[in-house]
Amino acid sequence: MNEESRIALLIDAENISAQYADYIMDEVSNYGTCSYKRIYGSWDRIVKTKWEGEINKNSLKPMMQFNNTRGKNASDSALIIDAMDILYTGYVDGFCIVSSDSDFTALARRLMEAGMMVIGMGESDKATEALENAYDKFVYIDVLATQAEEEKAEEKKAQAQAAKASNTRQKQSQTQTQSRNNAGSIPSKKTLENRITQIIKENDDKSKLTDLGQIGNELNRIFKNFDVRYYGRKGGRKYKYLKDFVKDIKSLQLDETEGNRVYVSLKK
Template sequence: MLIDADNAQPSIADGMLAEVAKYGTAHVKRAYGDWTSQNLRGWKDQLLAQSIQPIQQFGYTTGKNATDSAMIIDAMDLLYTGNLDGFVIVSSDSDFTRLASRIRESGLTVYGFGQRKTPQPFVAACDKFIYAENLTVTAEEPPANNTRKPTNNQLKGDAKLMNLLRNAVDAASDDSGWATLATVGSIINKQRTDFDPRSYGYGKLGELFAATTLFDLQTRSPGEGKQQVVYVRDIRARSEGP
């Protein structure tokens, strides 16, 4: 995990590490910036609490971001060790677009974290991109998305979203129109690396599908002692299968 501390807010640290834990273990955690600057004071409290190693990088020239270069050099050094399965790049800076692409060319997974203002080329260069705004919810403060959670009519009116969901279900479905939700989610992520049901006010993909009222959801048990599997189907396929 390589963090551009000059370009990321410390408030995302807890949520970000919890998110990373869904995909694997962060064996390397480094935060880059000029730690003599008061601008990074908020990050200093997170360093010890989250066992993040600070990497000092002085700004040698006004207007130039030396942090980016240091992160890229270290990333390539880590890549060549051959000891890692993936990288987490925390920044909203498009300068890391080529780095993400290069890491993926070596067969490793790249997870990006940044704000919604992150340029699309960097978002697309990652295998998965998570927006920081979806991670900054505190226990005392209700999720911001809940205040603007769209109604089912608004969801149905979002043609881009509906096409994404329907096309993914269609691609993964069997002859009766049913598809496992996990497979559908994988297809959606490949098509849109920044897709996140939390962006629509829902914590889970299944909840988002249900909210549209345009899909059937069914939970099946593959057998005793096995984990239940959730299936999804476009309601338009009801006439074609059970």
Template sequence: MTEKLPIQQEQVSFAILIDGDNVAADKLGDIISFVSSYGNPIIRRIYADWTKSAMKRWKEEAKTFSFRLVEALSYVGMKNTTDMALVIDAMDLLHGKTVQGFCIVSSDSDYTLLAQRIREEGLLVLGYGEQKTPASLQNSCHEFRFSDKADPVQPNNNTPDYFIDRDRALFDKAFETARKGDDTVTLSLIGGELKKLMPKYKIKRYGCKTLGQLYVRLGKYELVKVGDKAVGSAIRIKQ
């Protein structure tokens, strides 16, 4: 769903609030890329019962993308503790006027009223979840992205090629942000933008020794020389 957005995107600061029970951990890169196309995700939180062994993969991915893990213990006889913790934080952020936009990551219709309440304040609401997400939640967001369409790569593959394919959109985003209209961009500027998107990213995870090698592996970039510096200090899209 797409409609006229209430705020100019370059001005928007975002809170990404993830229901850890409703999305796979390997989607974090795509979520960051999605939200970054609308603004700056300054607040990043994942809500779950972190005592569960099933959440181990989440913890690993959260470090890469600098998400805070918010505990929502499943007490005996209580349901929807994750939902309640997320909604409470969302309302605190809303009333504190901390951000100008929210991304609610869930396929659960229980968040419909939250999305509607945020919209009533004139803030931008993004949604991210599976195609089975009820229309009530989808239609309460200015834009809703389907998680099961976003990444065709198999989720439990830990090879360098897997991570490159998974994070490709983020590398492209870092290049486009750093270039500011220029054809050639230094790798130091790109590295700075990547740190904002993925504060804990490690080059070796992608099977490379340098950032330049990584961008060459993406297939659409080439190394170039800038001034008196050696070839490899900057990149551009292949001519």
């Protein structure tokens, strides 16, 4: 999707913390423009809570519900009904559903069947594998938030050190980095390297070159929660682009053509 794509952003306030609001808005902007920005929850989960301030700040439309029956979540039903209504208007190109609730698995599948691009966002320790696989892509919003906060802390630390003319830098904790990389079911670097190698060998058997774009598409198809931003590089920073991630794999070689096409092959 590009910046001209129209996205319906639907947030389950009863399942996602307001602390992730800014990260949600930043992430969804990568896929297009929000034609709908709605948030669902019971009155007590929105009014006089942190979500109330985020609603005004990010211009979200609150769709508050009353749970008429104990044990039944009216907000989930309202979100599903609205999603189908929006689908039939034909005014959007895709959906972003923000919730770790597995009850939305069937909804995600139905929207994909209708030809929609469907993005999911949730927390790494709550989302099930079945929920993640129901989406075109599933983003661990808690992992991205943690990394963003750590990068901010690192920047402040670096500024303080520069002001004091310090010649030393403290290394980021490798233990914390490894812990973040293992959040949820994020595939290991070795698993990704093996899959990329397999893709290249399959293309070699057909006398075909392996385009970097094909690798990105295949990794996203197989690992719905794959995102290079989850992985650390030398110095403790995170990758931003697939090209840099693949380039750092010692067994692979990148070749760029004059037309800015990037091909990947096995080092000999």
